[in-house]
Amino acid sequence: MATNPKSLLSLSESEMLTLWKKILNLDVPNTDCDVQRIDGIDLDATIWLHIRQWYAHLLQTAPLHMVPVEDMLGSATITTQADSATQVQLPARCVRPVEVRMLGWKRSVTEFLSPDHPVAKMQSNALLRAGTENPVVVAYDNRLELYPSVTTGMPAAVEILRAVAAPADGSFSFSPEALNTIKQFEQSL
Numbered sequence: 081m082a083t084n085p086k087s088l089l090s091l092s093e094s095e096m097l098t099l100w101k102k103i104l105n106l107d108v109p110n111t112d113c114d115v116q117r118i119d120g121i122d123l124d125a126t127i128w129l130h131i132r133q134w135y136a137h138l139l140q141t142a143p144l145h146m147v148p149v150e151d152m153l154g155s156a157t158i159t160t161q162a163d164s165a166t167q168v169q170l171p172a173r174c175v176r177p178v179e180v181r182m183l184g185w186k187r188s189v190t191e192f193l194s195p196d197h198p199v200a201k202m203q204s205n206a207l208l209r210a211g212t213e214n215p216v217v218v219a220y221d222n223r224l225e226l227y228p229s230v231t232t233g234m235p236a237a238v239e240i241l242r243a244v245a246a247p248a249d250g251s252f253s254f255s256p257e258a259l260n261t262i263k264q265f266e267q268s269l
Contacts, residue, residue: 137265
């Protein structure tokens with residue numbers, strides 16, 4: 081379930097292709113004449129490549145109000161490791177995590193550390209490891225490590241897991257204001 085569906089456009093592949101052509105003034109008006117060429121470039125294939133690049137970039141970098149943010153708790157695989165870390169395997173369509181909270185943590189984590197960050201490296205030491213007041217989440221490709229994993233007297237359980245995710249049906253979902261980035265994206269190619 082998306083957390084911001086009312087503010088987002090949802091377009092099918094054909095709608096997205098039509099819109100892209102319209103924004104870039106590539107839509108050809110219908111006439112009574114039909115001409116087919118077999119020696120030219122496949123314009124639609126080229127446009128599709130650009131659309132996919134633009135959408136991947138948008139999902140990865142745009143502000144959260146511009147992209148679909150979903151509750152991923154039901155589709156993630158969660159395991160607790162012996163070294164007091166909880167690992168979360170995110171689904172393939174998850175692009176970037178935005179919020180994680182475990183039962184017993186005093187706050188959610190919205191900033192995710194790379195594995196080479198000094199604080200991430202400290203999590204291997206039980207004496208330096210994060211606590212419930214200031215939890216740490218280390219992000220790998222499609223996997224998260226959550227510290228601390230278990231709090232005294234509580235089971236290890238993730239209660240919030242939200243992420244930017246590509247729509248499962250292959251459609252394109254984004255804020256109307258993202259359309260303003262298309263021309264600039266095309267010029268950067």
